[in-house]
Every structure is written in C-alpha cells, then in structure tokens.
Amino acid sequence: MKDQTLKQQITEMATRYPAARSAVMPALHLAQAHYGYLTQDAMAEVAEYLHLPRVAVLEIATFYSLFHTRPVGKYHLQLCTNLSCMLLGAERLQRQLEQQLDIRCGETTADGRFTLTAVECLGACEMAPVMQLNDDYCGHLNEQRLAEMLQTLQEEANRKPENGPPSS
Amino acid sequence: MYEQVLLLEKRDSEYQDLAGYRSVGGYSALSSTLRDSTPEQLIDLVKEAKLRGRGGAGFPTGLKWSFVPKGSASAKWLLCNADEGEPGTFKDRIIMEQTPHLLLEGMILAAYAIGAAKAYIYIRGEYVTAIRRLEREIQACRQAGLLGKNILGSGFDLDIYLHRGAGAYICGEETALIESLEGNRGQPRFKPPFPAVSGFYKGPTVVNNVETLACVPPIVQRGADWFRSIGSEKCPGPKLYCLSGHVKRPGLYELPMGISLRELVEQHAGGTHSGKKIKAVIPGGISAALLPEPALDIAMDFDALSAAGTMLGSAGVIVMDESTCMVQVAHRIIEFFHHESCGKCTPCREGLAWVEQMLRRIKDGEAKSGELESMERIYGNIEGNTFCLLGDGAVMALRGVVKNFRHEFIERIQQGGRAA
Numbered sequence: 001m002k003d004q005t006l007k008q009q010i011t012e013m014a015t016r017y018p019a020a021r022s023a024v025m026p027a028l029h030l031a032q033a034h035y036g037y038l039t040q041d042a043m044a045e046v047a048e049y050l051h052l053p054r055v056a057v058l059e060i061a062t063f064y065s066l067f068h069t070r071p072v073g074k075y076h077l078q079l080c081t082n083l084s085c086m087l088l089g090a091e092r093l094q095r096q097l098e099q100q101l102d103i104r105c106g107e108t109t110a111d112g113r114f115t116l117t118a119v120e121c122l123g124a125c126e127m128a129p130v131m132q133l134n135d136d137y138c139g140h141l142n143e144q145r146l147a148e149m150l151q152t153l154q155e156e157a158n159r160k161p162e163n164g165p166p167s168s
Numbered sequence: 169m170y171e172q173v174l175l176l177e178k179r180d181s182e183y184q185d186l187a188g189y190r191s192v193g194g195y196s197a198l199s200s201t202l203r204d205s206t207p208e209q210l211i212d213l214v215k216e217a218k219l220r221g222r223g224g225a226g227f228p229t230g231l232k233w234s235f236v237p238k239g240s241a242s243a244k245w246l247l248c249n250a251d252e253g254e255p256g257t258f259k260d261r262i263i264m265e266q267t268p269h270l271l272l273e274g275m276i277l278a279a280y281a282i283g284a285a286k287a288y289i290y291i292r293g294e295y296v297t298a299i300r301r302l303e304r305e306i307q308a309c310r311q312a313g314l315l316g317k318n319i320l321g322s323g324f325d326l327d328i329y330l331h332r333g334a335g336a337y338i339c340g341e342e343t344a345l346i347e348s349l350e351g352n353r354g355q356p357r358f359k360p361p362f363p364a365v366s367g368f369y370k371g372p373t374v375v376n377n378v379e380t381l382a383c384v385p386p387i388v389q390r391g392a393d394w395f396r397s398i399g400s401e402k403c404p405g406p407k408l409y410c411l412s413g414h415v416k417r418p419g420l421y422e423l424p425m426g427i428s429l430r431e432l433v434e435q436h437a438g439g440t441h442s443g444k445k446i447k448a449v450i451p452g453g454i455s456a457a458l459l460p461e462p463a464l465d466i467a468m469d470f471d472a473l474s475a476a477g478t479m480l481g482s483a484g485v486i487v488m489d490e491s492t493c494m495v496q497v498a499h500r501i502i503e504f505f506h507h508e509s510c511g512k513c514t515p516c517r518e519g520l521a522w523v524e525q526m527l528r529r530i531k532d533g534e535a536k537s538g539e540l541e542s543m544e545r546i547y548g549n550i551e552g553n554t555f556c557l558l559g560d561g562a563v564m565a566l567r568g569v570v571k572n573f574r575h576e577f578i579e580r581i582q583q584g585g586r587a588a
Contacts, residue, residue: 016329018243018369021351025334029293056351063353064334066293082255083454084412084486086500120337120504121255122294125412125484126419135296 002045006034010049020050024060028067037068065119073108073115075153078132081118084125089142093129094118096143100150113157170398172422173386174379174406176267184301186308189269195314197388198273201280202322210281214384217392218404223249223340223377224452224481226403226470229384235364236282236372245368246279246287247375249345253292253337254453255504256484259408260378262420264291264298267382268305272328274381276314277388279326282374286327290345293333302330337508341556342375343367344510355512356556379408399425403469407483411437414444414489426472430464433487444489448572452481454501455561457568458488478568494573495580498566499527505562516559519550523566530577533584540577544570 010027014020027050031042038061047054061067077097081090094105097116103109105118124130127139138149182188189195201210215230236244248271252260263271271289279287291299306328309315317325331349338344339354346368348354367373383405387395396404407425409432412418416438423436429451433439440446448458451468457478459466466472473480488497506520526543529535551563570577 019350022331022349024351025348026332029332029334052351059353060351064293064336066333066335081500082504083450083497083500084256086496087413087486087488087492120507121253121257123252123258123261123292125256125258125410125486128412128418132294137297 003034006030006045007049010046014050021052021056023050024052024057025064028057028061032067037071039069043069071108071112074113074157076115076117076132076134078117078119078122079105080120080122080124080128080130080132082121084121085129088129090129093131093141093143093146096146097150100147114153170406170423172406173390174263174267174270174382174408175420175422176270183267183269184265184305186269186305186312186314189267189273193389194269194385195273197385198276198314199320201277201388202320202324207281207283210277210388213392214281214387217387217395218402219380219383219387219395220403220405220470221377222379222383222407222483224254224455224479226480229376229380232364232376233278233281233374235362236374237365238283240372242371243286243369244282244284245371245373246275246282246284247342247345247349247368247373248275248287248289248378248381249340249342249375250289250291250295250298250378251333251340251345252295252378252482253340253508254455254482254484256410256412256450256453256486257482258410258412259420259483261292261295261298263378263382263408264295264302268298268302269309270382270385271378272302272305272309272314274384275328276319276326277384278374278376278381280324282372284374285325286329288329288331288349290331290333290339290349293335299330299332306330336510337504338510338556338558341558344556345375346373353510355510358555400467400469400471402471407468409468410482410484411487412485413487414440414442414446414492415487416441426467426469428464429459429466429468429485432468432485433464437485437487440487440489442489442491444491447488447490447492448494449488450484450486450565452479453484454486454504455479455557455565456481456484457564458572459568460572478564494569494576495527495531498569498577499524499531501565501569502527502562505558505565509558513555513559515550515553516555516562519546520559520562523547523550523562530580530584533580535581535584537581539581540570540574 009030013026014023027046035042043057047057101114108115124137129141130139176183211230211233219229220226336354339348341356343357344354363373403425405425409421446461448460450458470480502524506524509516511517547563550559
C-alpha cells in the first residue's frame with residue numbers, strides 16, 4: 001500500500017532543488033522513517049516519485065551507512081569505536097554489549113528489539129565514550145551506566161510488547 | 169582575557185533562538201551590510217580580515233568568494249559544509265546547536281557577497297538535535313523577513329535549506345559533497361574546474377565550513393582590524409579547538425588561533441585525566457600526523473603545523489597518555505580510512521585494505537619480519553597517487569605514528585614471532 005503523505009512529502013522535498021534527483025537522500029530518510037527500513041518496495045516508491053531509475057535509488061541507499069536495507073531493531077545501539085572513544089574504553093563496552101545482548105556487532109536480537117552497530121566517529125568526542133541510541137546521544141559511558149541503560153530498555157520493551165516499525 | 173565571539177556564552181541556551189541572538193546584537197551585521205555595503209565591499213572586508221577556511225584547508229575565504237564570476241547569468245550557489253566527519257571533531261555541531269543564528273547570519277552575508285539566491289546546509293545525518301534546531305530557526309528567520317524575498321527591504325532574496333547527510337566521511341570533501349547533493353554517490357570530482365567556476369549543477373558554487381561562516385558576522389560587526397589583532401599575522405582570528413582522548417577536561421575551547429598546543433592541552437584542558445605523562449597528541453583530527461610529547465611547543469595554526477609535517481585540519485586535538493599502544497592506534501586509524509574510502513580510485517580502495525590487513529597482523533602478533541617494510545612500501549605508493557586527499561590523509565596519519573614510534577611496531581613483530 002502506497003502512502004499519500006509520503007508521496008506528498010517527497011514531492012515537496014524535490015521542489016527545494018534544481019533537479020528532483022537531488023532529493024533522493026531526503027526522500028530515503030523520509031521513506032526509512034516511514035517504513036522502519038528501506039524495503040525494495042520503499043525504494044521503488046522513492047524512484048517513482050522522483051522519476052528515477054530504481055537502480056539510481058538503490059545505489060544511494062547502499063552507499064551511505066545511515067540507510068538500512070535490512071530491518072533494524074526497535075532500539076538501534078550505535079557505539080562509536082573511533083580513536084577518542086577507543087582511548088576511553090570503547091572496546092570493553094563493545095564486548096559488554098555483545099555479551100549482554102548475545103549478538104555480535106551488525107546483528108539484531110532474535111526478538112527484533114536490539115540492533116548493535118559499531119560506528120565511526122559520531123562527532124561527540126567531548127562525551128567519549130559515546131553511543132547513539134536511535135537518534136539520541138548517550139555520552140560518558142561506563143560499564144555500569146551501560147548495564148543500567150540496557151535494563152531500562154528491556155523493561156520498557158516488556159511493557160510495550162508491540163514491535164512494529166516506528167510510525168511516522 | 170580573550171573574549172569569546174563564536175560560542176558567545178558557552179552552554180547558555182538563551183542565544184539559541186532569534187530573540188536571544190538579537191538581544192546580543194545578532195543580525196546587526198546583516199542589516200548594516202545590506203544597507204551600506206556592496207557585495208564587493210563585503211568580500212574586500214573578509215579579505216582584509218585574512219579569514220582562512222576553518223574546515224581544514226585554510227584557504228583564504230574572501231579570495232574564494234572573489235573567484236565566483238561576477239555578472240554570470242547562471243545561478244550561483246552557497247553550500248555550507250556541515251558534514252563534520254573528521255574523527256576528533258565536534259565544533260560545528262556545537263555551533264549549530266548552541267548559536268545556530270551565527271551560522272545563518274554568516275550564510276546570508278556570504279550568499280549576498282557571491283550573489284547566491286539559494287543555499288544549502290549539508291549536515292551530518294547523525295546531528296539530529298542540530299537539524300531540528302536549525303529547521304526551527306530557519307523558519308523563524310523566514311517569518312522575521314531575514315530569509316525569503318527582499319530581505320530587510322534590501323531587494324536581496326535568499327532561501328536556505330537543510331540537506332541531511334547519511335553517513336559518509338568522504339562527503340566532507342567539497343566536490344564529493346556537491347556530487348552527493350546532486351543525488352549521486354558521494355565521490356570526489358576532478359579539479360579543475362574548481363567549484364567556484366563550475367560546481368553544483370555546473371553553476372558557480374562556494375563551499376564554506378560552518379565555523380568559517382560563523383566568523384563572518386563578528387568580522388562585519390567589529391572590523392577587519394579587530395579580527396587581525398587576534399592570533400598571528402598570517403593566521404588571525406578566533407579558533408575553536410576540540411579536545412578529547414586522555415584529557416582531564418575534554419570539550420570545545422574558543423581561543424586565539426596560534427595558541428601553543430602545550431598550553432591548550434596542559435593548561436586549558438588540564439593535562440591527562442590519569443595524571444600519567446602525555447605520549448603524543450594529534451593536533452587536527454585523525455588525518456593529521458601526531459606530535460610526540462617533546463614537540464608540543466608549537467603554534468596551533470595552519471602554517472606552523474604544516475611546517476612541522478602535520479596540519480591544523482579541523483583542530484580535533486586527541487591526547488594520548490603513556491599507556492597508549494601505538495600499534496593499536498595506527499590500526500584503528502587505518503581501519504577508519506579503509507571503511508570510508510569511497511572506492512573510486514584503486515590506490516586508496518585496495519591499498520588501504522592491504523595496509524589495514526598488515527597492521528592487523530602486526531597488532532595480533534601474526535606478522536613476519538619484513539612486514540613493516542612491506543607496509544611502508546605500500547603506503548608510499550598510496551600517497552600522491554589518489555584522486556582526493558582521503559588517501560593522503562590516511563598515509564600522513566600512519567606515517568606520523570610509524571616515524572615516532574617505530575620501535576613499538578618492531579617489538580610487536582618480534583614478540584609475535586617468539587610467541588608463535
């Protein structure tokens with residue numbers, strides 16, 4: 001089912017640029033927020049609204065690391081592992097997250113709740129070690145804070161068992 | 169005592185909105201310029217101030233603006249490079265979050281100087297707070313007649329749009345940024361032609377960094393002489409320094425350009441958090457070659473650091489204490505560049521993959537003797553043979569580690585051999 005709101009948003013976005021093709025990134029951001037991740041159908045929709053070949057959309061969706069062509073958990077934990085965070089123990093935190101969630105970086109838990117990704121510099125080195133939980137920065141991490149945070153998220157997920165993609 | 173002009177009062181939320189910014193004289197630089205100055209006069213003022221680009225290259229901003237052909241019929245574009253991706257750097261994020269109007273006023277002035285009617289802020293996709301705040305404040309500017317048609321009754325029109333990036337370090341390179349903004353994969357273009365002549369959709373285009381643009385309103389307000397009175401003669405002005413790593417007080421510091429690196433790290437940031445000795449400091453984001461502790465008495469400006477074989481870059485200062493393993497540091501740096509290589513040219517795409525594997529073997533104690541020399545031969549062939557500066561940055565960084573801490577690599581190779 002195509003969504004008229006999404007079509008409207010993408011069409012409006014295209015008017016901001018000299019050519020509709022420029023709107024492919026903002027359109028993919030909109031589609032991803034709408035569907036949770038970029039399915040083949042979502043990318044086809046973007047291609048249709050912007051009058052682009054489907055491959056032109058696919059090559060953008062797969063070039064940039066913030067676009068997801070596979071499902072992402074309700075909680076996406078993106079741990080920075082670049083130098084400033086590494087110096088302050090990011091590797092240890094990565095092992096802790098992998099252990100507690102029982103997944104490796106790049107994977108999603110079987111219940112679809114958590115995706116763990118090791119990412120490059122988040123541009124927040126003053127609060128290293130830092131990670132992004134969905135859109136929010138969580139800085140000055142240590143083992144204890146991380147454990148508490150995971151527990152809070154688990155409890156929150158248990159209270160709200162629905163696990164569909166975020167609604168727009 | 170140095171007076172901050174870019175961060176205003178640090179962490180004070182009052183300046184985030186239009187009313188707050190106006191209460192400290194915000195947009196007076198714009199109104200006086202639109203009333204009293206021609207675009208040429210504004211360009212001359214910025215030239216006279218000797219403002220140099222804060223994104224890393226240090227190119228004179230006024231000169232860059234003056235390259236845009238006057239009277240050309242095709243549309244001109246101003247692009248703000250807010251795709252801050254150099255590891256160790258967070259200054260542009262903090263400007264956009266805390267004083268978004270300083271950037272917006274700087275952009276309106278820059279667009280007036282070059283004759284652009286549309287401008288885009290290419291902002292890192294992760295910077296969600298800054299995106300929301302800028303969206304809100306751009307809207308406030310439209311309502312206040314500071315953006316849109318006939319700005320402040322001057323007859324000058326400008327629209328500013330945000331363009332959210334999606335996680336690609338290479339898009340901080342200006343021609344890759346333009347490619348990305350045209351809806352393509354972010355891969356660099358051949359220069360020349362330079363963007364000022366043929367850039368966004370082949371129109372004359374200026375790409376300026378956030379901090380560079382934020383310097384423009386204070387220059388207009390306080391004058392070129394004031395700007396030149398801060399810092400050194402060739403590199404004047406206020407500068408933002410990002411302090412991170414093994415440092416007691418990490419954070420963003422606004423101080424004069426050209427401050428000594430030792431003073432910055434030891435006095436302002438309080439030295440190491442552990443009390444251990446400093447081993448080395450990266451002065452300008454991880455592309456910049458590190459400086460060992462004895463070399464810290466150096467001015468933080470474009471020319472002094474360049475003469476020392478490193479660079480001011482993005483002024484991302486990363487401090488490492490004596491407990492740091494330099495082989496691990498080298499490996500992490502090259503892993504990053506390998507991951508971010510856009511894949512366009514072979515020396516960078518393949519070369520960095522090989523160097524990364526060799527560093528991993530050295531780190532894991534699996535390297536054979538001679539591996540260090542092979543690695544040096546390979547990265548010597550990357551340097552100068554790549555399409556853009558990403559590969560060169562990777563090599564500069566790695567060379568800096570190997571040159572100063574070669575013995576750690578050799579020890580690791582020898583120990584690894586014995587252990588096996």
